[in-house]
Every structure is written in C-alpha cells, then in structure tokens.
Amino acid sequence: MNYTLDFGPVIDALPSLLAGCLGTIGLAIGGMVLAIVIGIGGVILRDSRIRQIRWLVLAFVEIIRNTPFLVQIFFIYFALPLAGLRLDPTPTAIIALGINGGAYAIEIIRGGVQSINRGQIEAGLALGLRKAQVFRLIVLKPALRAIFPSLASQFVLLTLTTSVASAISAYELTSVGQRVESESFRSFEVFGTMTLFYLIISWLLMRVFGMITTRYFSYPVK
Template sequence: MNYVLDFTPVIDGLPDLLAGCLGTFLLALGGMLLAIIIGIGGVVLRDSRFPACRWAVKAFVELIRNTPFLVQIFFIYFALPLAGLRLDPTPTAIIALGINGGAYAIEIIRGGVQSISKGQIEAGLALGLHRALVFRLIVLKPALRAVFPSLASQFVMLTLTTSVASAISAYELTSVAQRIESETFRSFEVFGTITLMYLVISWMMMAFFSLISARYFSYPVK
C-alpha cells in the first residue's frame, strides 16, 4: 500500500469544519430544547386522566423508539411536503432530533416522576399549593435531579445523531466533511479528523452537563 497521508485539504478546510462544528452544536441545542418540552409535556399527558391522551403518548413513544431516525427525518423532509408542509433542512433536522429525543425523554423523566412518593405530593396539596406548583417544585425538579445523568447521556447521543442530518444536506460537521472529501478525495484524512472532532464535542457536552448537574441538580456539600 503506497497511500501517502496529506492533511493539506483538512488544514485548508479547517475554518469550514469549525463552522460545521458550530452547526452541529446549534442543531443539538435546538433538538435538546424541543426534546425537553416534548418530554415534560408527554409525561403530563402520559399520566392524564383522559385515556385518549395516555394512549396517544404511548403510541408516539412506541412509534419513535422502534423506527430508525433516518426514516423519521426522511419522512419529515420528503413526505410531509406532499401534504403541503415544506421545511428547509435545518428546521427539519431540529424537529426530527427533538421528536426523537423527546420520545426517550418521556420515558426517562417519567421514571423519575414515579420515584416521587405520593406522600410528598399530598403534603404539597394539603399546604394549599396549586397542582401546577406541586408538579413543578415537588415532582419535576426532584425527578429531573434523579434522572439527569440518564437524560444527559441521551442528549450526548442526540448530539452525535446530528450527523444523520447530512443525509438531507443540513449544515453540520459531517455534511461539511463530505463536501471536502468529494472535492479532494482524501477520505482517511477528512473522516479521521472529524472522528476526533466528534470525540471532542462529546467531551465538551459531558463537561457542560456536569456543570449543569453541579449547579442545579446536586445537593449542597456541607
């Protein structure tokens, strides 16, 4: 094998690759925010007194967790326009990531909610607190504290899943790398470099979630 490494295309394309990293972070952030909203809303509806709401959430979770993410993003990007809903690649990617992450967030958060004793909830209601306030202060915050490590791990995975958005040409790291590779044919150098970049992104996300955990979800050290 006489292959000679040449990282010149990678060095020349480094500004574009760093911009692609920023695109990855923005997709991940948008997807995570939407996933949190879907997760919390889904937990509320999952335990609703209305059977239709409970079954709708169950069906949503089963559908999303048991179908490939690539199929989901293709459905939103290619199938929905046939129904009159056409989205650009970036909004499509954010919505698909949010829906996918939200299905997992529902089950993770619900597990934390179920760990809260009914006595605490009844005590809050007995003190005259509104049900919404009881849910926010007595149920949701302790539940998020309990499941935050699992939720953080899921969101790190969601960040790496942004690479699939390159299939619809959303602007993120993998799509930039594919363009550079197609122009230079330096596959080993380009994809080897972004492998390391994704590793750094994962470390940065884990460090970020550790800071969030220490700031908002850890008991004070005495």
C-alpha cells in the same frame, strides 16, 4: 498499497469544518430544547384522565423508539410536503431530533417522576398548591436530579445523531466533511479529523452537563 498522508486539504478546509461543528452544536441544542419540552409535556399528558390522550402518548413513544431516525427525518422532509408542509433542512433536522429525543425523554422523565414519594405530592396539595405548582416545585426538580445523568447521556447521543441530518443536506459537520472529502479525495484525513471533532464535542458536552449537575442537582454537603 502505498498511501501518503496529506492533511493540506483538511487544513485548508478547517474554517468550513469548524463552522460545521457550530452547525452540529446548533442542531443539537435546538433538538435538546425541543426534546425537553416534548418530554415534560408528554409526562403530563401521560397521566391525563382522558384515556385517548394517554394512548396517543404511548403510541408516540412506541412509534418513535421503534423506528430508525433516518426514516423519521426522511418522513418529515420528503413526505410532509405532500401534505402541504415543506421545511428547510435545518428546521427539519431540529424537529426530527426533538421528536426523537423527546420520545426517550418522556420515559426517562416519567421514571424520575414515579420515584418521587407520593406523600410529598399529597403534602403539597394539602398546603393549597395547584397541581402545576406541585409538579414544578415538588416533583420536577427532584426528578431531574435523579434522572439528569441518563438525560445527559441521551442528549450526547442525540448530538452524535445530528450526523444523520447530512442525508437531507442540513448544515452540520458530517455534511461539510463529506463535501471536503469529495473535493479532495483524502478520506482518511477528512474522516479522521471529523472523528476527533466529534470526540471533542462530546467531551465538552459532558463537561457542561457535569457542571450543571454540580451547580443545580448535587446534594448539599453536610
């Protein structure tokens, strides 16, 4: 089989592919922010005195972690309109990514919170701090320091998961690449270039997370 490489169509479509990279990063950032909010809120509700609320959080985590992301995004995009809630592809993708990442973030953050010495929490309460202040000042930052590497890895995975959003035509790298490939029929060149872009995006994210770790979560040098 003779196959001649031709990156001409890829070079011509480079502006669109780079714009798709920005779309991927935008979806990832939106999903990460929502996942953090869900993660922290879920941890707080997970320790609620109301048993039904605890059960709802547990059910949410188990359902999301044990169903495919593709099914989740299809449910939001195709099933919710039947209940009168219709969303465009991009908001749908961000919400689905946030919900998916949030379920994992709840367990990761909860593990970090449980690693905090109970005596520190009791000391904070003894000093007159409210529970919200104790959680924010005494529990959250040390917990984040302990779990940030796991959380960062989960967010990199969430970024790569944005490619599934092409199934609902959300604007991101995979959907743009598929369109370029369907127009040019240069599968190897297009998907090879997309692979390189995803590697670069992942590497850049790990560098950013590494700088955040150094700046905010590293222990003081003695």
